Amino acid sequence: MASSYDVHVRICSQEIIKYDLEIKALIQDIRDCPGPQSALFNLNSQVKEKFIKLRLRIQDLEQMAKEQDRESDRMDIQAETESQRRQLLSNQTAWRKANLACKLTIDNTEKDELLQRGEAYGTRQRKVTKESLVDSSSHITESLMSISRMMAEQVNQSKDTISTLATSSRTVLETNEEFKSMTGTIHFGRKLILKYNRRELTDKLLIFLALALFFATVLYILKKRIFPFI
Incomplete structure (x- = not known):
């Protein structure tokens, strides 16, 4: 830029260059980001903030071009503005690509973790299932033994009941015979x-x-x- 540029134009250009470099550094951090999603979200928030500041400074530079008295200065500043706009668009494209690459990496990492967790869970689940089967078998065995004991007790009670019924039947028959004998005697x-x-x-x-x-x-x-x- 020509030496006739005033101080404000130089300061604005320097800030634009600073924001551009910071954005490029953050984009590289996004490419290298292994995750998790919260880390990627934090980096993208910083990039958005830098882009907002960069656009504002480009707009300031464009306004300064319009305020220049000499045509040559205005043309130089406008050319710088257009260059910075193209650089901003290039950074936006690089940002999108970096996000896609990072999300792909995170997705693959999460997929691998899920597979590992699934295998570990499957192992634990099989172990738990075996233990559950053993416990279930023990409970079933105990239940069957309890039912068997209850059935044995029921059979014994049935035998006692049958014996009682048989004794009662004999008593009834003997009483009936006695009644018959008494009936004959009475007659x-x-x-x-x-x-x-x-x-x-x-x-x-x-x-x-x-x-x-x-x-x-x-x-x-x-x-x-x-x-x-x-």
């Missing part, structure tokens, strides 16, 4: 009572007849003695 006693009642009635009749005959005889004898001629 026989009833017959005896009826027979005794009939015999008692007969005895009463015989006694009555005997008394009647006795009194008739007495009356006859008295009649013959008292009234012999009647």
Whole structure:
């Protein structure tokens, strides 16, 4: 730039060059970034901030070109401005490519980590599965043994119940036989009572007849003695 440029133009150009170099350094950091995503996000935030400052300084430089009195100075500053704009676009392209490369690297790294974690998880899962199977087998065995004991107890209870039922059945049969025997005895006693009642009635009749005959005889004898001629 010609020596006639004023101090503000020189300062602005120097700041533009500084921001350009800082952006290039950050873009290189993005290319080399191994991750994680938070680190990439932090670098991109810094790049955006530098791009904003760079655009503002390019706009300032463009405004300074318009304010120049000499045509040659204005043309020189405008040429510098266009050069810086092209450099800004080049940096933006490099920034996008660096982001793509970094994201690809991070994705591959995360994929490898996921695979390793998956293998480690699979190993742990198989181990846990084996332990779970062993525990399940133990629980099932204990459950089967418990069920077997319960069934044995139930069988014993059933045997006791059957024995009790058999004893009760025999008792019922014996009681039934006793009832039958008592029924026969009662029937026989009833017959005896009826027979005794009939015999008692007969005895009463015989006694009555005997008394009647006795009194008739007495009356006859008295009649013959008292009234012999009647």
